[in-house]
Amino acid sequence: MKPIPKGEISFLRERKLETQFVESDISKLVSNSLLQNLQDSLSETIGVPLLFVSPSGVPITRTAGIETFCRQMTRAMKIERPCGSCKRTEQITPTESKPYKCAVGLTDIVLPISAGDIEIGYLVTSQTTTEPGAPRTVEAARRSGMPTANAISYAARIPVRTEDQMRYAMQALSAVVSLVSEVAKVTREKKIAENIDPVSGLVTREYFWKSLASEIEMSDTYNYPISLVMIDINDFHQINSAYGHSAGDNVIREVAQTIKAEIRQSDLASRYSGARFLTMLTACDMTGAEVVAWRIKNKLTSLEIKTNGQKINISASIGIASRPSAAVNDPESFFKEVEKSLRASYKAERKAA
Secondary structure, eight states, X not given: OOOOOTTSSTTSOOOOTTTSSSOSOGGGTSOHXXXXXXXXXXXXXXXXXXXXXXXXXOBSSOOSOGGGSOTTTTTTSOOOOSOOOOOGGGSOOTTOOSOEEOTTSOEEOEEEEEETTEEEEEEEEOXXXXXXXXXXXXXXXXXXXOOHHHHHHHHHTSOBOOHHHHHHHHHHHHHHHHHHHHHHHHHHHHHHXXXXXXXXXXXXXXXXXXXXXXXXXXXXXXXXXXXXXXXXXXXXXXXXXXXXXXHHHHHXXXXXXXXXXXXXXXXXXXXXXXXXXXXXXXXXXXXXHHHHHHHHHHHHHHOOEEETTEEEOOOEEEXXXXXXXSOOOSHHHHHHHHHHHHHHHHHHHHHHO
């Protein structure tokens, strides 16, 4: 089996350097206590219940009257509400300019919170009505099959706010969302930096190890292969001795870029130690891994790395291990298999020389 193309298997996660280290969820980037305090203070100021929610509709903070919030924005909670399944989440844009009025006559505000270009959550107001008792909502609820008594009781809990009040609320909330987004962006950048090797730009060994453990679990669930490819630059210490450590760092960077160019976004490459690199190929068996390893080895051999006016040529030894063909069930035993393959590669190359 060849490496499975990106996107062919729906459960494979597409990794990108700028998104892979931190979950795209506001609760991972901004403390819940800060969000809760902000929410309570703002809610009191504008006179409308508020809620911070995750991108998947899970409430991050606590609030009374959760049933008065849009079904789509709190879709993780099973609560009887008069509205049906609308397209609200598909209509949200980062530049929402006015409160949203839904098909059953209710108005709310949904402001996206981002960390850079990644959407990490929303600040949401409860739904409101300009008509006490929300008669349009009651009628819509009755048409959808909600008992009349339940519909009237529900509508009575909807806050009554004028259009001007909601526009003012939107202005006040927009400023806060900008501040929260900036805090989240800075925190996210810091977390990303903690997981990147500063010389190669690849992920660190620690991050790779965690990812491998997670991928093994996932592959057991969905029954797909994983391969490891270990790449070791031959005689790297001689490069440092002959050309200096800055030249050695340049070699590391060139090798890292070459490896990244030969793998998919669903794969993961790390600088494991010194001049040794470790790559995880998802949904790729031994045959596919051998093809990838062959491409990497050839590209590295043909590299001419320029430093201080001189050209440095390199070669690499490569080890490969694949599961389930190798009976390994944890990162440690998987790593031992690929190390064993690398040692065998060393011996074969020296014997051939």
